[in-house]
Amino acid sequence: MYDFITSPSIYSFVRGPLVWVAFIVFIGGSIYKTRSMILLAKKQKVVFPYLDLKFSLRSFLHWLIPFDSRNWRLRPVITTVTFLFHIGLVFTPIFLLSHNILWYESWGITWWTLSESLADIMTLIVIFACIFFLLRRIFASEVKFVTFYSDYLILAIAFFPFFTGFLAYHQFLLPYKTMVILHMIFGEIMLIAIPFTRLGHMFYFFLTRAYIGSDHGYRHSKDW
Amino acid sequence: MAVVEKVKESEKVVSREFKEYIRPPVADPGFDESIKKLTPEKIEKTINAVLNMMGGAATFVAPLKTCIHCALCSEACHWYQSHGKDPTYAPVAKLRMTLWEMIKRKGKVSPEFIKQCARISFCECNLCRRCSMYCPFGLDITFQMGMVRRICYVLGVVPQSLMDYDNSLSATLTQLWINQADWIDTMQWQEEEVRAEIKNVRIPIDKEGADVMWCPLGTEPKVATYHIARTAKVMNVAGIDWTVAARDGWDAANMSMFARGMETMQRIVRGIFENALRLKVKRIVLTE
Numbered sequence: 001m002y003d004f005i006t007s008p009s010i011y012s013f014v015r016g017p018l019v020w021v022a023f024i025v026f027i028g029g030s031i032y033k034t035r036s037m038i039l040l041a042k043k044q045k046v047v048f049p050y051l052d053l054k055f056s057l058r059s060f061l062h063w064l065i066p067f068d069s070r071n072w073r074l075r076p077v078i079t080t081v082t083f084l085f086h087i088g089l090v091f092t093p094i095f096l097l098s099h100n101i102l103w104y105e106s107w108g109i110t111w112w113t114l115s116e117s118l119a120d121i122m123t124l125i126v127i128f129a130c131i132f133f134l135l136r137r138i139f140a141s142e143v144k145f146v147t148f149y150s151d152y153l154i155l156a157i158a159f160f161p162f163f164t165g166f167l168a169y170h171q172f173l174l175p176y177k178t179m180v181i182l183h184m185i186f187g188e189i190m191l192i193a194i195p196f197t198r199l200g201h202m203f204y205f206f207l208t209r210a211y212i213g214s215d216h217g218y219r220h221s222k223d224w
Numbered sequence: 225m226a227v228v229e230k231v232k233e234s235e236k237v238v239s240r241e242f243k244e245y246i247r248p249p250v251a252d253p254g255f256d257e258s259i260k261k262l263t264p265e266k267i268e269k270t271i272n273a274v275l276n277m278m279g280g281a282a283t284f285v286a287p288l289k290t291c292i293h294c295a296l297c298s299e300a301c302h303w304y305q306s307h308g309k310d311p312t313y314a315p316v317a318k319l320r321m322t323l324w325e326m327i328k329r330k331g332k333v334s335p336e337f338i339k340q341c342a343r344i345s346f347c348e349c350n351l352c353r354r355c356s357m358y359c360p361f362g363l364d365i366t367f368q369m370g371m372v373r374r375i376c377y378v379l380g381v382v383p384q385s386l387m388d389y390d391n392s393l394s395a396t397l398t399q400l401w402i403n404q405a406d407w408i409d410t411m412q413w414q415e416e417e418v419r420a421e422i423k424n425v426r427i428p429i430d431k432e433g434a435d436v437m438w439c440p441l442g443t444e445p446k447v448a449t450y451h452i453a454r455t456a457k458v459m460n461v462a463g464i465d466w467t468v469a470a471r472d473g474w475d476a477a478n479m480s481m482f483a484r485g486m487e488t489m490q491r492i493v494r495g496i497f498e499n500a501l502r503l504k505v506k507r508i509v510l511t512e
Contacts, residue, residue: 037282040281041282041283041286043282044280044282044283047282047283063362070357070358071357071358074299075296141311142309143294145312145317146314146316151292198289198292201290201292204361208286208290208361211362211364223357223362224357224358
């Protein structure tokens with residue numbers, strides 16, 4: 001098993017075709033899922049006539065700014081953790097130096113990079129936030145009551161790319177090359193899983209908030 | 225601090241599916257008698273019929289696919305707050321115990337389970353929509369609970385008093401079995417009453433072309449007639465050109481909406497609008 005996973009063919013497979021598959025499935029799947037939800041909503045009488053761009057944007061902003069809405073203010077710990085977690089989760093992979101080098105080597109394109117130490121801190125934040133969410137699932141009674149195996153699974157899908165990435169960077173536990181292969185596999189699993197699991201809340205957020213934001217705007221109230 | 229209801233050990237009702245769901249017993253013929261008529265086949269057919277219909281509704285499907293089970297909606301619920309933060313009162317927990325379980329089991333649930341769903345959706349949730357204001361995704365949890373009510377309604381498992389209102393509305397378009405003669409008579413009687421205080425006050429019935437058509441709740445002519453007198457005083461002193469409809473469709477108490485009896489619900493609203501069109505009024509004013 002160890003020989004298998006460290007063999008050059010596995011490396012070139014996860015670095016080559018599997019990346020293509022992951023990105024095509026992620027982008028294609030996301031577009032397909034979002035589009036089919038919008039088409040479904042179009043058939044319904046009560047969604048599109050009420051949708052309003054101004055109220056939708058107001059709703060996005062209101063809930064994407066930490067401590068802006070009432071529920072974010074009521075729960076300062078969760079708000080802090082969840083915002084740091086999501087910022088780390090989305091922006092670390094996009095602006096990581098080593099990822100950008102891969103883009104440059106493949107296609108010759110570059111953009112901004114985070115400093116290595118900042119990226120390291122953001123990765124640690126994501127890892128500890130995952131542990132925080134796990135503990136919350138186990139010990140907070142109201143969360144425990146609505147926790148299914150799938151909740152642990154999607155938490156693990158988000159956790160392992162960052163965990164293996166961190167270990168690979170610091171060259172802990174396993175040899176660098178093995179860890180980096182694991183890291184790439186987990187990253188690709190995450191990309192593929194996003195459109196087909198509840199990780200899809202990444203893009204459904206904008207649809208559901210647009211609906212409820214417009215609904216509240218229509219009634220001349222703010223959406224808290 | 226919230227007072228936690230102590231349930232006597234001998235009396236408590238523990239859910240078969242959810243050990244955390246412990247409640248004192250409640251006797252309601254609308255629940256206890258009506259579940260005797262249910263069969264597993266009937267339940268399965270009803271649940272799947274409602275769910276299949278809702279499968280084409282984005283407002284129903286999107287929340288199911290988006291909910292991340294974070295339980296951040298709990299704090300919004302006054303039931304949760306006033307029961308010592310019992311997790312089974314949290315909005316998402318109520319969905320987990322009703323709708324999610326029905327979907328998971330594809331409608332294969334027992335009559336006892338339907339009774340439990342009816343108790344949760346009718347008696348432990350007011351459909352106030354506060355939870356959707358606390359949900360980071362703004363998911364319309366209330367709409368989903370409403371669908372649980374709808375399933376219970378179609379199966380006939382509804383609190384007896386609410387079912388009686390719904391029956392009355394479906395037969396007479398009023399909440400409390402009021403016939404047209406009684407309604408007109410009550411308005412004329414109240415006109416006389418107010419005339420003792422204000423000279424020549426009118427409660428115009430069926431006045432075409434008035435600015436405002438007032439629609440009371442059925443309770444007002446039935447048991448709280450002084451509300452009609454007060455409204456008449458306000459309207460007359462404010463100098464508003466108003467009227468009430470003589471024909472059925474004057475009662476704004478849409479109890480069928482709460483029971484999710486959609487058929488009667490839309491007849492009530494249609495009745496009010498048809499009266500407004502017939503009388504060519506500019507505004508409809510409802511009691512709340």
